[in-house]
Amino acid sequence: MDELINNLKIEIIEALNLEDVKAEDIDTEAPLFNEGLGLDSIDALELIVLIEKKHGIKIQSADEGKQILYSVKTIAEFIIKNKK
Amino acid sequence: MKKKVFISGIGIISSIGNNVIEVLNSLIHENSGIIYSEHLHSVYKNEMPVGEVKLTDNELKDLLKLSDKSQNSRTTLLGMMAVSEAIKNSEISDINKFNTAFISATTVGGMDKSEIFYREFIKNKTKGKLKYICTHDCGESTKKIADKIKLNGFTATISTACSSSANSIMVGARLIKNGLADRVIAGGADALSLFTINGFNTLMILSHKHCRPFDETRNGLNIGEGAGYIVMESDECLKKSGKLPIAELKGYGNACDAYHQTASSPDGYGAYLAMSKAIGNANIMPNNIDYVNVHGTGTPNNDLSEGLALQNIFNNNVPYFSSTKSATGHTLGASGGIEAVISILAIQNKIIFPSLNFNQQMKELTICPTSKTIKNVEIKNVLSNSFGFGGNNTSLIFSAV
Amino acid sequence: MELYIKGINSISPSENFDNISHIPEIKLVDEIYKHYVCIEPIYKEIINPLLLRRMSRAMKMGIASALLCLKDAKIEMPDAIITATGLGCIEDSDKFLTLLIENEEKMLNPTPFIQSTHNTISSQIALLLKCHGYNSTYAGRGACFETALLDAKMLISDDDLQNVLVGAYDELIANQIRILYRLGLFKNNNKINDNQGNLPGEGASFFVVSPNPSETNYAKISDFEIVNNLISAKKIISDFLVKNSITIGNINSIMVGINSCFDTHYTEYTDLFPNSNILWFKHLCGEYMTSSAFALCLAVKCLKNYSIPEIAFIRKNNNKNNNILIINKVTNEQTALFLLSN
Structure with missing residues (x-):
């Protein structure tokens, strides 16, 4: 889980071009959107693509995505739960 | 005293008909043009229904008397169809007799041909037939259509996403008001392309079923294709040719939502501004509007935002409204032109065209779209909304004469 | 109605826009295709870094x-925003198209699609400023920048607007350079002197136009027009100058859209002005669909500074600098004219 979380942080930084952010700056349990990293709905769509590409799991709708993408931790939990 | 702007002709092609008569019949009979694609070969062709024009490129070329070998994007072919019809409908015999301008709108332009080119090109940069990439820029279809109708006058191309052709009609009207043109053909065309289908798919706003504008269960839009153009003329120009106008373009309003790159603001402020500017520009009151042809894409976000703006502007006394995108699909850059034609048809035929697939009122709203055809309605003023990505919102008001 | 230029900016391949002294450095794609590249500012100092992270080069330059x-x-807040672009955010279009073919329509990123629409920049400027005013974008070949300016002029007169932001942008990407050379629009010939404008170029130029005269304005656009080339050059010029009550002899300088010292497309115009200076600009910005916005920026700068950089002259005939007439063939069919004065 820890390794997955760390990898996810690196993947997020790369996919969203968060140049000045380091993996250790991202709080695993803090909300990614709005206040947290200041991400928006376009980032959410990018993260949905990222999860499918890197982890092979498809999120069906933006609505479903909302809960999954709440924090790095929720994403990691979703991936572990759905990994075949 | 600014000049008035009259409409003397209309032309349309869409998934519900290849000309004005066919489109009118489909609208009256509540026919939808949304199907699984026959001509566009996307991997999603059996998943996402689209509003496809029921003619191949070669069939369009035949109707336009163009050689099979002529290089025209589908956008250009659709544009030529609707523009030719509008000119005929307006009974124009000599296109250059008056100072005539052509303002056209598109978002994809020749993307269908660029897709063919890129398949070879990305594998080997020295490959790919160059004739396919020459149609890429948005001005290409404008030029080809202008050449087809042998126009010498001013031309311009507008590209503001899904409000593109509403803006081209607005700019055309302002050219006439400012005495810079006597007559303007304005509207827009957009063809289906893998680019837009996949683009909207990445936004997760395409419905896998028929779209359901303003319905509580709506879950996205259906992309369509087509073209819609109108001929606008000054009063003097009409008098000189002894023609009677079919409608008047009474008002227009353009405003920016300035909220988000793709989403509309939750309160629909930009939509409210565009509608209120148009009503002010027409010098009428909101209660003079008899019918609103809404933008109504069927996405959760648009319909909520637009619905709240409607309740706001009409002070909860909202007139008949419907989204004809439920029949035609969302024709992107062409939608403003197509819905301009449909708004004029509503006035001419005294009919409110319905929103298809509506069942359940949205819980956030107190209003429902008109879901059945209503005949014999005296329609004086129609408000037509077109809202685009980036909050580029435009409203037009068409009036009876 | 006259328009006054209150503010300008140009991001172009030329260094030191205040007094350009040499032609831009020539860059290469695939080691053979010559082109110009914009000298870009440090964007972090201008645009919020959080927004900057997903912007393409065209967006950064334009915004x-x-x-x-x-x-x-x-x-701080313009009344309206109008932009013009030949090919829009071509980097994003290229990216999305490539991705969609390579990935066979699966797992595509939304950002390049969202940003591929031509109105991306006008709406992003509005978003950054929270500007709810009029917002539009003209696109494609032809006089799209001139039309944007015409729209601004109509808006100022129709709606009493005071400050309209009008601009144009086009970026150059490697694939496009390859295609432009393959189309034969540019020649890959080493024999031809490098000091020529016939290279693919790019740039972003913006203007604040207003109906109000002021000491601090850059220049005045006395008139501008987009005319059809069916009419002879002589008639185009005489009609335009008569309308503006000025004679050929009183035009200090003309700036023309030639793209090399050997370009003969404008001789029918230059021959009409035997006593005027002849200026050019495409060797400083390259050839692109909205290069006339760069020309306007350069010309108003010359008028404001009361000096024309040596490098802009093709022929020097006088030392006066009270007006400049820009003559630019935007397509085979259309010529755009701008009459500017200080």
Whole structure:
């Protein structure tokens, strides 16, 4: 889980071009959107693509995505739960 | 005293008909043009229904008397169809007799041909037939259509996403008001392309079923294709040719939502501004509007935002409204032109065209779209909304004469 | 109606826009295809870094140029925003198209699609400023920048607007350079002197235009027009000058859209002005669909500074610098004219 979380942080930084952010700056349990990293709905769509590409799991709708993408931790939990 | 702007002709092609008569019949009979694609070969062709024009490129070329070998994007072919019809409908015999301008709108332009080119090109940069990439820029279809109708006058191309052709009609009207043109053909065309289908798919706003504008269960839009153009003329120009106008373009309003790159603001402020500017520009009151042809894409976000703006502007006394995108699909850059034609048809035929697939009122709203055809309605003023990505919102008001 | 230029900005391949002294450095794609590249500012100092992270080069150039222009005009909120672009955000279009073919329509990123629409920059400027005013974008070949300016002029007169932000942008990407050379629009010939404008170029130029005269304005656009080339050059010029009550002899300089010293497309025009200076600009910005916005920026700068950089002259005939007439063939069919004065 820890390794997955760390990898996810690196993947997020790369996919969203968060140049000045380091993996250790991202709080695993803090909300990614709005206040947290200041991400928006376009980032959410990018993260949905990222999860499918890197982890092979498809999120069906933006609505479903909302809960999954709440924090790095929720994403990691979703991936572990759905990994075949 | 600014000049008035009259409409003397209309032309349309869409998934519900290849000309004005066919489109009118489909609208009256509540026919939808949304199907699984026959001509566009996307991997999603059996998943996402689209509003496809029921003619191949070669069939369009035949109707336009163009050689099979002529290089025209589908956008250009659709544009030529609707523009030719509008000119005929307006009974124009000599296109250059008056100072005539052509303002056209598109978002994809020749993307269908660029897709063919890129398949070879990305594998080997020295490959790919160059004739396919020459149609890429948005001005290409404008030029080809202008050449087809042998126009010498001013031309311009507008590209503001899904409000593109509403803006081209607005700019055309302002050219006439400012005495810079006597007559303007304005509207827009957009063809289906893998680019837009996949683009909207990445936004997760395409419905896998028929779209359901303003319905509580709506879950996205259906992309369509087509073209819609109108001929606008000054009063003097009409008098000189002894023609009677079919409608008047009474008002227009353009405003920016300035909220988000793709989403509309939750309160629909930009939509409210565009509608209120148009009503002010027409010098009428909101209660003079008899019918609103809404933008109504069927996405959760648009319909909520637009619905709240409607309740706001009409002070909860909202007139008949419907989204004809439920029949035609969302024709992107062409939608403003197509819905301009449909708004004029509503006035001419005294009919409110319905929103298809509506069942359940949205819980956030107190209003429902008109879901059945209503005949014999005296329609004086129609408000037509077109809202685009980036909050580029435009409203037009068409009036009876 | 006359328009006054209150503020300008140009991001172009030329260094030191205040007094350009040499032609831009020539870059290569695939080691053979020559082209110009913009000298770009440090964007972090101009645009919020959080927004910057997903912007393409066209967006950065266009938005930065617009913001710097507003600053130059000392305007915080324009009444309207109108942009023009030949090919729009071509990098994003290229990216999405490539991705969609390579990935066979699966797992595509939304950002390049969202940003591929031509109105991306005008709406992003509005978003950054929270500007709810009129917003539009003209696209494609032809006189799209001139039409944007015409729209601004109509808006100012129809709606009494005071400050309209008008600009144009086009970026150059490697694939496009390859295609342009393959189309034969540019020649890959080493024998031809490098000091020529016939190279693919790019740039973003913005203006704040206003109906109000002021000491601090850059220049006045006395008139501009987009005319059809069916009419002879002589008649185009005489009609335009008569309309503006000025004679050929009183035009100090003309700036023409030739793209090399050997370009003969404008001799029918240059021959009409035996006593005027002849200036050019495409060797400083390259050839692109909205290069006339660069020309306008260069010309108003010359008028404001009362000096024309040596490098802009093709022929020097006088030392007067009270007006410049820009003559630019935007397509085979259309010529755009701008009459500017200080």
